[in-house]
Amino acid sequence: MDELQPLEIAKGIYWVGVVDWNLRDFHGYETPKGGSYNAYLIIDEKIALIDTVKASFSDEMLRRIRQLVDPAKIDYVISNHVEMDHSGSLPAIMDIATNATLIASPKGKSGLCEHYKEMGCDDWNFRVVKTGDEIKLGKKTLMFIEATMLHWPDSMQTYLKEDRILFSNDAFGQHVATSKRFDDEVDDVMEDAAVYYANILLPFSAQVLKYIDKLNELGIGIEMIAPAHGIIWRKDPAGIIEAYGRWARGEVSEKVLVIYDTMWSSTEKLAMEIAEGVREAGVEVRIRHLRKNDWSMTMKEIMDSPVIAIGSPTMNNKMFYTVAGFLTYMTGLHPKNKKYFLFGSYGWGGGATKGMEKEMEAARYELAMESLQVKFRPFKEDLKACRDIGGRLAEIAKEMTRS
Template sequence: MDDYKPLEIAKGIYWVGVVDWNLRDFHGYETPKGGSYNSYLVIDEKIALIDTVKAPFAGEMIKRISQIIDPSKIDYIISNHVEMDHSSSISRVLELAPNAKVFASSKGQTGLSEYYKEEGFDNWDLNVVKTGDELSLGERTLMFIEATMLHWPDSMQTYVKEDKLLFSNDAFGQHIATSKRFDDEVDDVMEDAGIYYANILLPFGGQVLKYIEKLKGLEVHPEMIAPAHGIIWRDNVSKVMTQYLKWAHGETVPKVLVIYDTMWGSTEKMAMEIVEGARSAGVEVRLRHLRKNDWSMTMKELMDAPVVAIGSPTMNNGMFFTNAGFLTYLTGLHPKGKKYFLFGSYGWGGGAVKGMEKMMESAKFELAMESMQIKFRPYEEDKKACREIGYKLAEIAKDNANS
């Protein structure tokens, strides 16, 4: 049995990446299913390596390459993105193939020079490319496409024209660890793609729309999309591209998302009543406890909800620590077109709601209605008020849903 076996995804094109089975955190968002770092080898008269892998996994990638060719025969290394989960094995490959040329965008050149000064960047044969530039491998042609802010300024993609195969780097990815490599072999892959989009690409909807228009202008119509994370799209290519358009446009449905944390149950009781009120109005409702649900999935739920209610107990005259953390995460991703309602409970000082309002105001988020807070615990009159608020939030969600 061959260890570290590569996989041929098209004639002469191989996946030589690695699976990170134990990945549980990817620069801040949870990855309970693990992840992968995908690298691809194209064999022609010239040999090209499309992206590398995170440095600790370089040996595994090289073992896969070695089962196909002697790594010293690599002619070109394409660096689609500077981030270290894609680029930090370049220097290791160059030790084996010192004559290989490296290709990157202009901003990619800048980033690589700053990251890898100590890894001998000054000796790299680096070539800057821009959208529409082509590189012949022999029978195949690589075309480069700048994908600015998907999701870094340096991001670009590489398209194999003859195979209609798009190496999309961080676009169209997912964070899942699996022995399977294709979308038709894995369940719930669109759900995983949505979680990925919500936590990586959500702030860049405008850039996503421009990017898809750019593909049309270049007459790039991929029949396979090979991202740098997760599985390869071969069965649902048009479906995932259509879904990206919907996410980028911020399409929403009649839905209320209630997010909260609680200390002694008071804020939770308020959340439950808001949920019941919204449910009675006939809209979809989701409830997410911040310490019992991962934030990455909460962001996925938030994408198609026009109305979001967030509740926090008061602790040390401010909002609860999980609420503060989540709101920092939320405002960084800055979803557009949402209306928010804030609620909470307190004992002797009502600082939670005030703190959340301040963060919302700073982020220029729109409040659906006046916030609500109760002292100590909600009694029947408070519960009734929460149910009425839930009903009103549902009506706002109906009015503001756009799909």
């Protein structure tokens, strides 16, 4: 596929975004598969561009648009979300499409004006829209849906009524770089979507459920979902909406997740014995070493785990730096309805488990049982205690899954 070619996703509707093959970090969210910034051009009696791309890719997007139309002829530019990976090329577009109307939510307009006040915002012709507002392009009609806190206050979505396409911006996306554009052309797309949800939308699960209720109230048919990141859902758009409902409700499987870091293997030995105790009790267990696994995938594992064990060695009377960093990352994403067990090891002075306990208390997380700490290295009685703890954690996971 020629990377400069636009792609027609439905009659008169084109993907004109960019693929970021080298993206490996998205504001702290690890993206080992790369990413994309999707923009869409609709050609009718009037021409509409839905979202733009990161500023550094504006020339690439404009080259795609120029293969279809003169960008100066664009009538409407729709900004579904202020964040710069979507709005970064707005100044470049608005400098060319000088007669275009820029459509945004009320908070979208204020956010764009604050961010781009020195880049021409005062000259942009804004139209502020709310849920249910429409514009006619000719044969095609665009309706706007406010999607507050999915995942910013300004977020909205655009629905193409005649083609039943939902341009969903940051909802239903994934961070993956691929020359393919549709869900029936790639593997593991639902897992990629789950990782994305766990690291972007998890803190806003209550708002996700309200949003799904709003979609049901509007009664719109959705035959395709075109997000601002990743692939387009044409095979099973209902499936990803249903998945969002499950993730937002905090549905879990019978599983215990063991997360740890280690210095001289003592904490690792504790982690492995706890995991073995879980396995012996007939419950699935997953193990994540914090320096050998990316945190983004670990958050995906947390999402459907009712019980999580976290272990740390003590360094300088505190928890290990990777554990401290991960707890900051995790508590910021606010996973709900979990129970935690804390464990660790120390040499001449403890501190790791106390530090973790303070973090959990501050985040109002529930501990499954009293923490365990071992001095120097675990002996036979310590390892047996860990295996017994694993069995108890497995029983807790079973009980939480049934409830």
